[in-house]
Amino acid sequence: MSDQPGVGHNLASQIKSFVERIERLEEEKKSIADDIKDVYVEAKGVGLDVKALRDVIRLRKQDAADRAERQAILDTYLHALGMLADTPLGQAAIKRAGAAT
Amino acid sequence: MSDQPGVGHNLASQIKSFVERIERLEEEKKSIADDIKDVYVEAKGVGLDVKALRDVIRLRKQDAADRAERQAILDTYLHALGMLADTPLGQAAIKRAGAAT
Amino acid sequence: MSDQPGVGHNLASQIKSFVERIERLEEEKKSIADDIKDVYVEAKGVGLDVKALRDVIRLRKQDAADRAERQAILDTYLHALGMLADTPLGQAAIKRAGAAT
Amino acid sequence: MSDQPGVGHNLASQIKSFVERIERLEEEKKSIADDIKDVYVEAKGVGLDVKALRDVIRLRKQDAADRAERQAILDTYLHALGMLADTPLGQAAIKRAGAAT
DNA sequence: ACCCTCGAATGTTAAC
DNA sequence: GTTAACATTCGAGGGT
Numbered sequence: 128m129s130d131q132p133g134v135g136h137n138l139a140s141q142i143k144s145f146v147e148r149i150e151r152l153e154e155e156k157k158s159i160a161d162d163i164k165d166v167y168v169e170a171k172g173v174g175l176d177v178k179a180l181r182d183v184i185r186l187r188k189q190d191a192a193d194r195a196e197r198q199a200i201l202d203t204y205l206h207a208l209g210m211l212a213d214t215p216l217g218q219a220a221i222k223r224a225g226a227a228t
Numbered sequence: 229m230s231d232q233p234g235v236g237h238n239l240a241s242q243i244k245s246f247v248e249r250i251e252r253l254e255e256e257k258k259s260i261a262d263d264i265k266d267v268y269v270e271a272k273g274v275g276l277d278v279k280a281l282r283d284v285i286r287l288r289k290q291d292a293a294d295r296a297e298r299q300a301i302l303d304t305y306l307h308a309l310g311m312l313a314d315t316p317l318g319q320a321a322i323k324r325a326g327a328a329t
Numbered sequence: 330m331s332d333q334p335g336v337g338h339n340l341a342s343q344i345k346s347f348v349e350r351i352e353r354l355e356e357e358k359k360s361i362a363d364d365i366k367d368v369y370v371e372a373k374g375v376g377l378d379v380k381a382l383r384d385v386i387r388l389r390k391q392d393a394a395d396r397a398e399r400q401a402i403l404d405t406y407l408h409a410l411g412m413l414a415d416t417p418l419g420q421a422a423i424k425r426a427g428a429a430t
Numbered sequence: 431m432s433d434q435p436g437v438g439h440n441l442a443s444q445i446k447s448f449v450e451r452i453e454r455l456e457e458e459k460k461s462i463a464d465d466i467k468d469v470y471v472e473a474k475g476v477g478l479d480v481k482a483l484r485d486v487i488r489l490r491k492q493d494a495a496d497r498a499e500r501q502a503i504l505d506t507y508l509h510a511l512g513m514l515a516d517t518p519l520g521q522a523a524i525k526r527a528g529a530a531t
Numbered sequence: 532a533c534c535c536t537c538g539a540a541t542g543t544t545a546a547c
Numbered sequence: 548g549t550t551a552a553c554a555t556t557c558g559a560g561g562g563t
Contacts (some may be wrong), residue, residue: 142382144311145372149386152365163351164545170347176510179547182503184351185552186357196315200485207479210407243483246473248488255454257462261540264455271448280402281445282542284410285452301381309385362554385558409442410449463539467559480560482536 171177241308288300361370391399474480 138304140384141375142305142308142340142377145368145377145382146385146389148368149365149382149398150389152361152368155384156361156365159354159361163354163358166347166350166354173343175344175347176506179506179510180347180351181546181552182506183344183348186503187352200334200482200489201480203482203485205483229481242476243486244535246469246478246483247486247490249469250483251490253462253466254467254487257459257466260455260459261463264452267448267451267455273347274444276401276445277406278373280406281448281452283399283403283446283474284406284445284449285456286541287407287451288410288412288453298381301378302384305381305390309389310388315342319394380557405441406445409445488538 167177167180186216268278268281271281287295369382370380371383389395470480470483473483
C-alpha cells in the first residue's frame, strides 16, 4: 500500500529521475578525478616532483583567474571613479585610470 | 602632486579608515574561529567524535519548526525512492506524503 | 641559450605533456560539475526543493553501515544533551547509550 | 530513567560542556560578522562604493597570501632542481635560481 | 517581491 | 595522524 499509483506517482518518478541523473553525473565526475590522480602517480613514477607539478597547475589556473579578477577590479574602480566625475581631481584620476589600462 | 590635500584627501582618509576598521574586525573574527577549532581539537583529544559533535551543533542551529518542515520534505523524497519503508519515522512520512500530494 | 635541446628538452616536454593532460581532465571535470548544477536548476524549475534533493543525494552516498554507525553516535550525543527523548529512534538511542558507556 | 547518573554522566556533561563552549564562541563570531556588515553599510551611507571597498580588502589579504605562496613555490622549485644536480644544465639552473631570489 | 549572482564558511579529502 | 587545499554548500545583497 505504500507505492500506490496516482497523484504521488508523478512526483516519485520525477524525483527518482533527477536523483539518478545526478548520481550518474557524480560517478563520471569521480571517475575523472581518479584519472587525474593516476596522472600524478604516473608523473611521480617517471621521477617528476609532484608538488612542483601541482604548483605549476595551480599557478596557471591562478594566472587566468587573476587576469579576470584584475579586470573586474579595474572595472569596479572605473565605476567608483564616477563618484568623482564632478571634481577636478576626479577628472585627473579618471585620466590616469584610463591610461593605466 | 598626488597627495595634495583637498577633495581627494578626505576621500582617501575616509577609505583608509573604513579599511582599517574592517581589517581589525576580521582579525578578531579569525581569532575566534581559531578558538573554535581549538575546542574541537580538545574534544577530539578526550576521545569525542568530532564529526558527530559538528552534527549536534548543526542540528541545534535549526530551530524546531524548520527541522520538522525540512524533515517532512526529506521523508517525502526518500519515500518516493522507496528508501524509507523500514523506519518508524518513515512510516509516518509515507502517510504524510500520501495525504499531502 | 635556454632552449637548446638535450637533457633539458626531454624533461621540459615531459612536464608539458603531463600539465596538458591534467588540465584537459580538469576541464572535463569542471564541465560535469556544471552539468550537475544545471540539473539542480532544472529540478528547482519544476518545483522541487533543491536542499531536500541534496540531502537525499548525501544520504544515499553514505552506505548503510556508515549511516547506522554515525547515527548511533549522534543519537548518543543528542541524548547526552536531553534532545532526543521524544522520538522512537531517540528511545532506542538512549538504551544504546546507557549500555555502551 | 533517561538521565540516570553513573558511567553515562561524565560523557553527557563532557559533551554538554563542549557544545556550550562552541555555541558561545559561534555567537561571538556571528556578532563580529554583523559588526563588519554594519561597517560596510555605514561606508555605503557616506557614498562609498561597497564593491570596490571589498575589492581593496580582498586584495590586501591576497597580497599577504601571495607573498607566502610565492616563497613556498620557490622552495619547491629549488628542491625540484635537486633532480638535476648531477647534470651540467642542472648546475646552471641551480645557479640561476639562486641568483633570482 | 523574487530570483540570482556572488562571497563567505564549512566539510571533506588528499598529501606529508 | 595532522595539516592544508579543495570542493561544495549556504546565506546575503543587489538587480530586475
